[in-house]
Ligand SMILES: [Ca+2]
């Protein structure tokens with residue numbers, strides 16, 4: 513009788529314990545993989561989920577429901593998962609029109625002039641040794657003014673043991689997890705062939721690093737290299753999961769600056785985490801404020817409105833240093849302005865074109881960040897952000913620094929750091 517009681521007691525104890533741990537697992541699983549909120553559903557990708565694992569990998573799961581993924585992947589691995597969420601669709605900001613009463617910029621290179629880039633170049637600082645990842649629509653890699661500026665992954669160059677070109681042999685020769693990634697990667701198509709489907713990424717890249725000895729565009733950081741990472745389809749939109757994968761790839765390949773001239777993601781914890789992770793890995797993340805002409809405090813768009821310590825959010829200003837009417841703004845979430853109106857830069861077909869937007873302002877700051885990093889390779893993302901924000905030219909603009917990028921003064925700030 514006593515023995516039976518004891519047995520019964522033990523069985524009950526174990527059964528309750530098992531139930532409790534099962535409930536705990538389910539609770540934890542729901543914490544790392546919450547349901548998509550109604551506000552985030554409109555831009556969500558159906559039956560597609562992005563899981564960031566604690567080992568640093570980002571995996572996209574397609575074709576299963578949330579319940580299925582929860583039972584088969586998240587609950588069994590709950591201790592190994594950082595965060596899981598539904599994938600989202602994001603896009604390059606629509607190209608805004610200029611208001612006719614805006615001051616008309618003088619000269620195609622008014623942007624380079626107003627930010628005092630020449631003074632930095634004259635001192636020999638042009639972003640030497642710095643890789644800038646352009647996470648965008650791709651790049652025309654053989655554009656006359658960009659061909660010499662592309663980052664080359666030497667592990668995918670030369671010939672393999674069978675005499676085939678490593679850049680196109682279908683083999684991941686340098687074993688970095690990506691096949692034939694000789695000069696950038698297309699994360700939307702999972703291919704080492706990068707082309708520009710919209711022209712946006714080529715324009716952005718020219719502002720950062722166009723070789724002025726080969727044409728009319730004067731890139732800010734002509735000694736830097738561009739790592740072209742495509743995550744967009746030809747309509748200019750892409751999955752946030754592919755942008756996140758591109759971000760970690762950029763860090764893996766040694767990029768120290770990331771240019772993100774896109775936004776509109778309403779909600780992604782993984783994107784927010786990735787920006788912080790990159791900052792901690794020494795990568796400066798520069799993103800566009802967006803072109804809705806609205807307050808980021810009242811109408812948040814992400815990544816612009818995260819307000820993270822290690823991100824730099826760039827708004828656009830005119831040739832007279834007023835806020836561009838289309839630019840989003842915030843005294844806390846937007847950090848500084850840069851030229852955004854009538855910016856002439858490289859465009860597919862070996863051409864040039866004038867475009868407007870915070871997408872164009874962002875690469876001015878990314879180029880400046882590359883110049884600072886080249887001048888002081890030991891500078892942290894925080895050092896670079898502080899130097900850029902503490903050296904602006906004062907202007908009546910609604911951003912935290914209360915002013916517009918000044919490359920020469922930012923360089924002066926960073927040079928105060930020991931070599
Ligand atoms: Ca590879």
Ligand SMILES: [Ca+2]
Nearest residue numbers: 678683685692
């Ligand atoms: Ca290969």
